[in-house]
Amino acid sequence: MIVSAVNPSDDGRTVKFLLKESDIPTAWYNIASDLPFPLDPPLNPQTMQPLGPADLAPLFPMELIMQEVSTAPVIDIPGEVLDAYRLYRPSPLFRARRLEKALGTTARIYYKYEGMSPVGSHKANTSIAQAYYNKREGVRRLATETGAGQWGSALAMASAMFGLECSVYMVKVSYEQKPYRKALMQAYGADVTPSPSPKTNSGRAILAKSPQSPGSLGIAISEAVEDAATHDDTKYSLGSVLNHVLLHQTVIGLEAQQQMAMAGEQPDVVIGCFGGGSNFAGLAFPFLKPALAAGKAAGRSTGSAAASVGPRIIAVEPAACPSLTRGVYSYDFGDTACIAPVAKMYTLGHDFVPAGIHAGGLRYHGAAPMVSALYHHGFIEARAVKQLATFEAATLFTRAEGILPAPESAHAIRAAIDVALEAKATGSSPAILFGLSGHGHFDLGAYQAYAAGKLEDYEHPQDEIDRALAALPKVSD
Amino acid sequence: MIVSAVNPSDDGRTVKFLLKESDIPTAWYNIASDLPFPLDPPLNPQTMQPLGPADLAPLFPMELIMQEVSTAPVIDIPGEVLDAYRLYRPSPLFRARRLEKALGTTARIYYKYEGMSPVGSHKANTSIAQAYYNKREGVRRLATETGAGQWGSALAMASAMFGLECSVYMVKVSYEQKPYRKALMQAYGADVTPSPSPKTNSGRAILAKSPQSPGSLGIAISEAVEDAATHDDTKYSLGSVLNHVLLHQTVIGLEAQQQMAMAGEQPDVVIGCFGGGSNFAGLAFPFLKPALAAGKAAGRSTGSAAASVGPRIIAVEPAACPSLTRGVYSYDFGDTACIAPVAKMYTLGHDFVPAGIHAGGLRYHGAAPMVSALYHHGFIEARAVKQLATFEAATLFTRAEGILPAPESAHAIRAAIDVALEAKATGSSPAILFGLSGHGHFDLGAYQAYAAGKLEDYEHPQDEIDRALAALPKVSD
Numbered sequence A, B: 001m002i003v004s005a006v007n008p009s010d011d012g013r014t015v016k017f018l019l020k021e022s023d024i025p026t027a028w029y030n031i032a033s034d035l036p037f038p039l040d041p042p043l044n045p046q047t048m049q050p051l052g053p054a055d056l057a058p059l060f061p062m063e064l065i066m067q068e069v070s071t072a073p074v075i076d077i078p079g080e081v082l083d084a085y086r087l088y089r090p091s092p093l094f095r096a097r098r099l100e101k102a103l104g105t106t107a108r109i110y111y112k113y114e115g116m117s118p119v120g121s122h123k124a125n126t127s128i129a130q131a132y133y134n135k136r137e138g139v140r141r142l143a144t145e146t147g148a149g150q151w152g153s154a155l156a157m158a159s160a161m162f163g164l165e166c167s168v169y170m171v172k173v174s175y176e177q178k179p180y181r182k183a184l185m186q187a188y189g190a191d192v193t194p195s196p197s198p199k200t201n202s203g204r205a206i207l208a209k210s211p212q213s214p215g216s217l218g219i220a221i222s223e224a225v226e227d228a229a230t231h232d233d234t235k236y237s238l239g240s241v242l243n244h245v246l247l248h249q250t251v252i253g254l255e256a257q258q259q260m261a262m263a264g265e266q267p268d269v270v271i272g273c274f275g276g277g278s279n280f281a282g283l284a285f286p287f288l289k290p291a292l293a294a295g296k297a298a299g300r301s302t303g304s305a306a307a308s309v310g311p312r313i314i315a316v317e318p319a320a321c322p323s324l325t326r327g328v329y330s331y332d333f334g335d336t337a338c339i340a341p342v343a344k345m346y347t348l349g350h351d352f353v354p355a356g357i358h359a360g361g362l363r364y365h366g367a368a369p370m371v372s373a374l375y376h377h378g379f380i381e382a383r384a385v386k387q388l389a390t391f392e393a394a395t396l397f398t399r400a401e402g403i404l405p406a407p408e409s410a411h412a413i414r415a416a417i418d419v420a421l422e423a424k425a426t427g428s429s430p431a432i433l434f435g436l437s438g439h440g441h442f443d444l445g446a447y448q449a450y451a452a453g454k455l456e457d458y459e460h461p462q463d464e465i466d467r468a469l470a471a472l473p474k475v476s477d
Helices: A062-069 A079-085 A097-103 A124-136 A150-162 A172-177 A179-187 A201-209 A217-229 A243-262 A278-297 A369-376 A387-401 A407-426 A444-451 A462-469 B062-069 B079-085 B097-103 B124-136 B150-162 B172-177 B179-187 B201-209 B217-229 B243-262 B278-297 B369-376 B387-401 B407-426 B444-451 B462-469
Strands: A015-017 A027-029 A074-076 A093-095 A108-113 A141-146 A165-171 A191-195 A234-236 A269-273 A312-318 A328-333 A342-347 A381-385 A431-436 B015-017 B027-029 B074-076 B093-095 B108-113 B141-146 B165-171 B191-195 B234-236 B269-273 B312-318 B328-333 B342-347 B381-385 B431-436
Touching: A015 A243, A027 A243, A027 A278, A062 A124, A062 A243, A079 A124, A079 A150, A093 A243, A097 A108, A097 A387, A097 A407, A108 A243, A108 A407, A124 A141, A124 A150, A124 A243, A141 A150, A141 A217, A150 A165, A150 A179, A150 B387, A165 A172, A165 A179, A165 A217, A172 A179, A172 A191, A179 A191, A179 B387, A179 B444, A191 A217, A201 A217, A217 A234, A243 A278, A243 A369, A243 A431, A269 A278, A269 A407, A278 A312, A278 A369, A278 A431, A312 A407, A342 A369, A381 A407, A387 A407, A387 A444, A387 B150, A387 B179, A407 A431, A444 B179, B015 B243, B027 B243, B027 B278, B062 B124, B062 B243, B079 B124, B093 B243, B097 B108, B097 B387, B097 B407, B108 B243, B108 B407, B124 B141, B124 B150, B124 B243, B141 B150, B141 B217, B150 B165, B150 B179, B165 B172, B165 B179, B165 B217, B172 B179, B172 B191, B179 B191, B191 B217, B201 B217, B217 B234, B243 B278, B243 B369, B243 B431, B269 B278, B269 B407, B278 B312, B278 B369, B278 B431, B312 B407, B342 B369, B381 B407, B387 B407, B387 B444, B407 B431
Parallel strands: A108 A431, A141 A165, A141 A234, A165 A191, A269 A312, A269 A431, A312 A381, B108 B431, B141 B165, B141 B234, B165 B191, B269 B312, B269 B431, B312 B381
Antiparallel strands: A015 A093, A027 A074, A093 A108, A328 A342, B015 B093, B027 B074, B093 B108, B328 B342
16 A cells, blocks of 8 residues: 655655545444444424434435435445546645654644545535435435535535536625635536625525625525425435534544555544534545544544544634634524524524634534534543644745645644644653644635734633523423 | 556546656656757856856856856756655646537547646746746745736745745736736745835836836836845746756656556647747747757758648647747847847737737737747747637636636637547547636636626737837847
8 A cells, every 4th residue: 555655754845644545435434333322413493303314315315314314333435426536636645754844843743635526525425425415315406505615616516516516605705705716616607696785585585684794604695595495306415513513524534544554644633624524524534433443342422532442533613713613512503594403512602703714614603513522522632722723823834735625624634733742741752643624725815814914813811702591492302 | 567457448537647756757858958959058148248157147056057158968856855845746637528518529638737836827936946046046035027926926935935035026016916916925024015116217217207007027027136136145946948947847748648648648739828928838948849959850841830740739828928929030129118128039020019919828929939939940830819718718717627717828728629629620639738727716807707798808919019120229230
């Protein structure tokens, strides 16, 4: 399997671990099969009773609904999905020797790079799968929302590949301020609507109350869900949070495991940036298997992250949207209009409006239920980092390694650097693996603002978070 | 060598030909060794006498000067350059099955994709080599020019990797209209100056005459050359045109040859977009070897492209900057201020100002002397395509293959599609190979304008070209 023979003593050199095409995983890893604790079911937003597959049928094709609730250990990747993955997979894993040198650290730093996909991020891993299953079940059109545009462009690409129409509700302020992402979606043939829009009841209600509303991800989700629910030929597609989305992303971690083996080691620390959770879960879940198995064998439902089997797993979120580190573990709506399913998750409240940081992909009030449960049960750690510190880390990384990271990915870089510097201070030499989820070629406006000294740090005061949390739905146990 | 076993009868599927890291070429191909005709030497711009290595020493490190005039068949790639290449090489070669299907063509279409480099284009292949040789010879700073920013960002990245300072003179209109490319260069630590600038005599002369000058590539070259010539610790670096730059790009064609062999065939047609010539030459030169050898063996200096040995080789230039198809083969200055070396090349005249098309990387009045000579002697073909037709081709390609091409690369796509459609009309089934030199993630403004119907075609009237050609220098034979 080792196609790259590099002398590990060649300090400062690029080291890339390349898989063969036949090493692309042929099945996704389903972490649900390994959980030593039960998951709280999602609820119907009207009745607040557990959702059944029939409740989800207007929104998703049956195969994805089945994946959402599956407890099978693995789920085969269909041939057509693998064919499309081959456009950009397997993705490379690098040892960041130049960064290590710049830090003077005793740690070994590895990163798994998803930025070579045609849309520049990991989002294609699930958009391709979702478009495929929808096409197979006769769906004609997909509706979705997008904030900064990363997910919208991934679904637009996959829809073009499988011959589906694609309607994207794009948060209005991004639609106006980031015309380039819109142009990318349109180049793929997608129909892009600024949200809130007059196309849906949810949109019209917001516009009636607030004609100048800049929109939000929560509102756009409401519109896309309503669009799908009210059109027979249309389904809804989500780019994060849901179990089946996290499942599709596990190709990242499964490849990374093979590549770390090529490097001749196991990571001591695995780090991913965290918004909804799909990139983080995709990298981390396969590495959680031993800790979960140990928990199951011992009849324990908790991991006590620090002392458990396997690597430390760290989710890194923005200090400006700290759902894991400052939110509560509670049932909450996934959207603003309260029409999307209700999930048990870490949340800042569905009315919470995160500060306008440039890592748009991490600005979501909630957190994937699966990741939330793992965090609640102590199998993973979380930390929040501030915006300026992430751009500082990104700039250091760019100059050392040559790759300009997406602002989202920069959160993982920040934490990886911090762990490496801690190692330097204590004289330890851990192997650190982090996920570089995408390139920053679409985010140069943010880098420009950073270079000009125009970026700010922001942490929401506690009373603001408390106000949003007060709107959590009441759920009887 | 074959790591991707794909059934060629699987119509409509992605087919990627992946090399192993050990298949990255370890030497560049030097076409100078195979030419069956003599090359006209470059001239000193003051004396109009042939240039010697000493004339070039203020501008380039000696190793690059030696490469410029070398007639060795191959030139070894230094280990440190190979190490940096491993960041993104080997690059993939794809069979465009989805595009073939969309066209209903009997042709087989392959493309070599250079967009996975950290700067999104092939330019890194030479920026890394140039930064390395400069560093090795003790240079502290590099000066260069850039138009749209593709070359400037590639040199900025390479300079950061090898610890050099990098000063980029960026055409003022691009500096103001394309702040994102500037931000990328600055993220790599480069110093970016709008040109014309008050930093140089050339810049001051232009500003005195025309304070609002929007700048041009020719002016920016003058400034960068002057900067290097007047600072002992600084050398000049050029992203195209020169022999050593074309040499470094041959890794593209050398890899593509291995990959076409994996696909089990030889291309019948090789197509590259053409501006200065580096991307075109990088892909095409290795494929010219048999035709040149046949010419040499037969004592012929001409190729008569259509009937020669090996594939048809087609350079595709913009109709708005048609140096090969409407220029003349003559000695001309490489820059506007007439301080850069004078080269025998196809040119529209150093005063020619091409229309403002979005393929900024192809807007150069001249053409690489090596490519010019091959065209003059009939070893390659050239065609010009209009802007709207290139964006139409790019959009078709994007929706079929998933990758959004750079506007420059779209010229090659347009020609590949045209050749494929000609094949459909005649019932032939050629194997077409084209170069996809970069992704279009930096060029979404152009796609936006295209989608909005705001792009135009432009062809310069003959009298405009004649006026520019009247300024060609007089050279006594």
